Amino acid sequence: MRGLTDVVRQGSLCTLLALASLLAACDVKNISELEEGVSTEADVRERFGTPEAVWEGEDGAQIYEYNRQPAGHVNYMITIGPDGRMAALRQVLTERNFAQVKPGMAMEDVRRMLGKPMKITTYALKRETHYDWRYLQGPNQSDSKVFTVVFDPDLRVINTMSGPDPDLERNR
Incomplete structure (x- = not known):
């Protein structure tokens, strides 16, 4: 199976x-x-x-x-x-714009800067909500990454991170 x-x-x-x-x-x-x-x-x-x-x-x-x-x-x-x-x-999904996302920013300001995310995930026990945007960090589809903004319960930025696109990682 x-x-x-x-x-x-x-x-x-x-x-x-x-x-x-x-x-x-x-x-x-x-x-x-x-x-x-x-x-x-x-x-x-x-x-x-x-x-x-x-x-x-x-x-x-x-x-x-x-x-x-x-x-x-x-x-x-x-x-x-x-x-x-x-x-x-x-x-707008560029490293330069990602660098402008700072702790304390309101979700609406981030949304206005980067557009609608690909995915929103709420982690109730951690009291966090993650917004994810898929972007390319090079010229090829294999250069796909995900930029994540972590928000607190008041939808203020706690931190950000970038990493490999899990959809590509699962299929390698």
């Missing part, structure tokens, strides 16, 4: 990796068709669809969140300026 479970897990991982590759290919094409300062909100929505969330930015801008978790390794934040044009498009 154990062998069957391993085959199912490996099949699920293959499906996730295939889906992630397909999304990445679509994203590359969609991004190449957009230009900062020229493309409009309608252009962004046509290529990326409805955002996962819309955040208020500075000076009347809106920040659209496009999430690629749990299968993908990226989350995009696209800023639409007050003039209705795309002001910025950035992939």
